[in-house]
Amino acid sequence: MNVEKAQLLNVDNLTMRFGGLVAIDDLSLKVSQGEIRGLIGPNGAGKTTLFNAISGRHPATEGTIRFKNREIQKLKPHSIAECGLARTFQHVTLFKNFSVLRNVVAGCQLKCDYSFWGALLNTRDTRRREAESEARALEFLDFVGLGHVAHAMPSNLPHGNQRTMGIAIALASEPRMLLLDEPCAGMNIEESQEMVNLIRKIRDSGVSVMLIEHDMKVIMRVCDNITVLNFGTRIAEGTPVEIRENPLVRQAYLGSTTDVA
Amino acid sequence: MKYLDQIARYRWEGLFLFSLLFPFLCGFDKYLMHVAITISLNVAMATSMWLIWTLGLISFAHGGIMGIGAYTSALLLTKYGVPMWIGMWVGAAAAGLFALLISFPLMRTRAVYFFMASWAIGEVIKRNFAYFRDFTGGWNGVFNIKAPVLDLGFISLDFSDRTAFYYLAILVVSFVILFIYRINKSRTGMMFWSIHEHELLAQHIGINVLKQKVIAFTVACFLAGLAGALYAHYQTFINPKSFDIWKSEFALVHMIVGGLSTVGGPVTGAILLTVIDELLRAAGHFRVISFGVILIGVVILLPGGLESVPARIRNYLSKDLHK
Amino acid sequence: MSIPELLQMTLTGINLGVMYALIAVGLTLIFGVMRIIQYAHGEMYMLGAFVLYYWTEKFAMPYWLGILASFIVIFALGAVLQIVLFRPLQGKNILNSLAVSLGLVFIISSTGQIFFGTTVKGIDSVVTGGLVFGGVYFSYERLMITVVATIIIFSLWVFLKKTKMGTAIRAVSEDPDAAALQGIRTQRIHWLAFGLGSGLAAVAGCLMGTLLSIVPSMGFLATIKAFMIVIMGGLGSVPGAVIGGLMLGMIDSVVTTTIAADVAIIVSFVVIFLVLVFKPTGLFGQKWD
Numbered sequence: 012m013n014v015e016k017a018q019l020l021n022v023d024n025l026t027m028r029f030g031g032l033v034a035i036d037d038l039s040l041k042v043s044q045g046e047i048r049g050l051i052g053p054n055g056a057g058k059t060t061l062f063n064a065i066s067g068r069h070p071a072t073e074g075t076i077r078f079k080n081r082e083i084q085k086l087k088p089h090s091i092a093e094c095g096l097a098r099t100f101q102h103v104t105l106f107k108n109f110s111v112l113r114n115v116v117a118g119c120q121l122k123c124d125y126s127f128w129g130a131l132l133n134t135r136d137t138r139r140r141e142a143e144s145e146a147r148a149l150e151f152l153d154f155v156g157l158g159h160v161a162h163a164m165p166s167n168l169p170h171g172n173q174r175t176m177g178i179a180i181a182l183a184s185e186p187r188m189l190l191l192d193e194p195c196a197g198m199n200i201e202e203s204q205e206m207v208n209l210i211r212k213i214r215d216s217g218v219s220v221m222l223i224e225h226d227m228k229v230i231m232r233v234c235d236n237i238t239v240l241n242f243g244t245r246i247a248e249g250t251p252v253e254i255r256e257n258p259l260v261r262q263a264y265l266g267s268t269t270d271v272a
Numbered sequence: 273m274k275y276l277d278q279i280a281r282y283r284w285e286g287l288f289l290f291s292l293l294f295p296f297l298c299g300f301d302k303y304l305m306h307v308a309i310t311i312s313l314n315v316a317m318a319t320s321m322w323l324i325w326t327l328g329l330i331s332f333a334h335g336g337i338m339g340i341g342a343y344t345s346a347l348l349l350t351k352y353g354v355p356m357w358i359g360m361w362v363g364a365a366a367a368g369l370f371a372l373l374i375s376f377p378l379m380r381t382r383a384v385y386f387f388m389a390s391w392a393i394g395e396v397i398k399r400n401f402a403y404f405r406d407f408t409g410g411w412n413g414v415f416n417i418k419a420p421v422l423d424l425g426f427i428s429l430d431f432s433d434r435t436a437f438y439y440l441a442i443l444v445v446s447f448v449i450l451f452i453y454r455i456n457k458s459r460t461g462m463m464f465w466s467i468h469e470h471e472l473l474a475q476h477i478g479i480n481v482l483k484q485k486v487i488a489f490t491v492a493c494f495l496a497g498l499a500g501a502l503y504a505h506y507q508t509f510i511n512p513k514s515f516d517i518w519k520s521e522f523a524l525v526h527m528i529v530g531g532l533s534t535v536g537g538p539v540t541g542a543i544l545l546t547v548i549d550e551l552l553r554a555a556g557h558f559r560v561i562s563f564g565v566i567l568i569g570v571v572i573l574l575p576g577g578l579e580s581v582p583a584r585i586r587n588y589l590s591k592d593l594h595k
Numbered sequence: 596m597s598i599p600e601l602l603q604m605t606l607t608g609i610n611l612g613v614m615y616a617l618i619a620v621g622l623t624l625i626f627g628v629m630r631i632i633q634y635a636h637g638e639m640y641m642l643g644a645f646v647l648y649y650w651t652e653k654f655a656m657p658y659w660l661g662i663l664a665s666f667i668v669i670f671a672l673g674a675v676l677q678i679v680l681f682r683p684l685q686g687k688n689i690l691n692s693l694a695v696s697l698g699l700v701f702i703i704s705s706t707g708q709i710f711f712g713t714t715v716k717g718i719d720s721v722v723t724g725g726l727v728f729g730g731v732y733f734s735y736e737r738l739m740i741t742v743v744a745t746i747i748i749f750s751l752w753v754f755l756k757k758t759k760m761g762t763a764i765r766a767v768s769e770d771p772d773a774a775a776l777q778g779i780r781t782q783r784i785h786w787l788a789f790g791l792g793s794g795l796a797a798v799a800g801c802l803m804g805t806l807l808s809i810v811p812s813m814g815f816l817a818t819i820k821a822f823m824i825v826i827m828g829g830l831g832s833v834p835g836a837v838i839g840g841l842m843l844g845m846i847d848s849v850v851t852t853t854i855a856a857d858v859a860i861i862v863s864f865v866v867i868f869l870v871l872v873f874k875p876t877g878l879f880g881q882k883w884d
Contacts, residue, residue: 108469
């Protein structure tokens with residue numbers, strides 16, 4: 012049994028300021044390898060902003076973010092993806108005019124060994140690699156349960172499948188850590204349960220997960236630990252049981268219709 | 273899918289074969305070969321502009337970029353006696369280098385701002401040709417840009433002969449089309465289209481968007497510069513007005529009318545519209561009006577351009593069969 | 596350079612700047628509301644000038660009424676074009692609007708060449724003469740034009756800020772979805788804005804008509820200037836268009852006086868390019884995606 016699990020993600024004194032607005036205020040947190048970390052809080056608490064900072068979409072105003080012991084707060088999104096950190100987005104984010112399969116193949120391109128001149132000359136080697144990419148993409152689709160719609164167009168899929176597609180695309184870059192932004196939005200009970208299973212499956216395959224969710228049942232069921240944000244700071248952190256009992260958390264959610272149970 | 277690929281392949285092979293036989297088919301008619309050469313150059317311009325479009329960018333600097341290739345090659349010949357065989361590659365390289373340098377500020381702009389900035393660049397280039405009168409001949413331009421003579425010992429090819437230049441043009445354009453086609457089919461092409469589709473997502477799956485935009489723009493401008501160099505040695509004289517906004521506008525029209533999904537689109541558009549342009553040459557202003565009508569017609573009534581026609585016919589026929 | 600020369604240069608700069616602003620403001624309005632490229636904006640300017648020409652020279656009607664007539668005619672034309680040609684393009688890529696407006700440029704400028712002929716025309720000035728003060732020549736006509744243009748721009752500002760319709764236009768420009776939810780008929784705002792923008796360009800054409808020669812090909816230069824200004828000032832920003840116009844007018848005046856006319860446009864392009872390097876969305880622009 013590991014006494015101290017490796018710290019995969021280290022956020023230290025992060026502050027995110029936009030003009031006059033402080034979206035994240037001196038926030039620190041650590042996520043271990045193999046962990047499923049939940050990130051909850053009322054609307055506007057700074058959850059997606061935190062994801063944006065970690066994934067490089069917005070540069071950090073102050074503080075450091077370390078992933079696999081490397082400072083990433085100044086890196087561009089594509090470099091962070093190369094480091095092994097992938098994410099999904101709050102709204103369905105896909106390549107609408109690509110087939111489902113091609114969407115994931117695009118996600119694979121990061122890890123695909125590539126020779127520019129080989130591609131130009133259409134060598135047998137290149138064609139083999141392209142076939143491999145497609146096969147790998149299909150594997151990722153099967154992993155998330157969408158293998159059967161590989162050749163469909165995303166707009167023909169139901170909303171839930173489109174969100175799952177986003178996860179497949181992110182997984183295709185073979186990350187060590189996956190940031191999921193409200194993966195269960197708009198899903199019914201069955202779909203949410205499937206998502207819980209998928210998240211566990213992702214973790215079991217070696218990918219740590221951090222997820223933002225408003226669906227408390229999902230959070231309580233799947234997370235090892237939960238970080239609670241409000242007004243850009245951390246107000247609580249602990250296991251699901253601890254968080255459920257925490258009076259500060261109840262207070263933060265007071266007045267909202269979300270049931271912390 | 274494979275079946276359609278086969279048909280496309282036959283079309284390309286057919287076109288290439290036709291181009292090789294064309295001089296014989298038309299009886300070495302000088303005017304017709306002139307039209308064919310013009311078509312080739314227009315194809316090069318339209319397809320290179322299309323390459324930039326695959327990332328979702330519209331560049332109106334194309335006319336000016338073509339001019340860089342043309343002027344470089346022309347001046348190398350007229351002032352320093354450098355033969356076209358070297359000059360045209362230097363011209364293309366000059367255009368590419370310029371594009372590379374200007375990319376870094378340019379790629380910070382997005383969408384419409386990019387369009388405008390590229391337009392500004394094209395205009396400045398053109399006016400600079402005119403401004404440095406002593407070196408470039410100002411508004412009068414450069415004259416006597418002779419096409420080269422290739423002396424291979426057993427045979428001597430004078431490229432001021434139209435047939436010879438025709439084959440040269442076909443050779444170069446085929447290379448350009450093939451090059452662009454292969455880039456588009458490769459992983460680089462997929463990255464380009466990913467950026468086109470959703471730049472934010474592309475960034476987050478590991479695509480260095482800035483780098484890809486610079487690559488696409490540089491390569492496309494290199495090819496436009498090559499076309500420009502050929503143009504200079506064919507026309508034997510150039511002036512700044514040859515490289516104004518019309519060149520960019522026409523490349524855009526060819527691209528849109530032909531279709532935007534594959535490289536076949538701009539090729540088709542350039543061929544068809546150059547032919548129409550020649551047919552209407554005597555019609556004066558109606559020539560330009562027709563272009564306008566065709567352009568608007570295609571955008572509103574035939575989105576997807578000419579290359580979407582076979583698919584539409586297929587859809588229509590298959591609907592009929594199911595009745 | 597002497598003080599009078601400096602003042603003269605400044606005066607010309609302001610005069611030009613206000614005119615440029617008038618053309619640019621119409622274009623930025625169209626951009627802001629509809630997010631399209633209206634490449635044929637300069638053609639509206641040209642047509643406006645020609646309407647006035649026929650009004651005053653052929654029908655011998657009063658000048659000021661002619662400007663109003665020109666505004667109304669081109670406003671209507673703009674509205675019709677928006678409904679027929681641009682509305683079907685809603686939601687599609689911006690390339691489509693560029694293509695359609697490019698087609699319009701081809702059609703309008705060539706048709707213009709056919710109907711109006713290529714002989715250079717001019718509109719007689721309503722006011723002539725001027726006075727010399729402190730070594731500087733104040734042309735009454737240019738003064739009048741500058742004042743009129745300034746009044747029009749100011750009225751537009753008031754219209755956009757204070758009136759219900761103006762506010763609706765600004766709402767659609769900022770957030771079309773929110774505006775629709777508020778009950779604003781966005782379709783109507785679209786053709787109104789297009790008509791208004793085109794009409795303003797037409798008025799600019801009229802005002803310039805007495806200063807410049809009128810030819811069917813005069814649209815293109817107006818388009819270039821308008822686009823340059825709008826890009827520099829920021830798409831959709833009226834203050835940006837005004838400031839950009841004044842800046843460009845000043846540059847044109849200064850460079851033409853001190854170096855040469857040819858160089859002026861090169862300098863303007865370089866300035867605009869530099870602005871974009873440091874502020875990729877223009878001086879006051881918002882991000883577009």
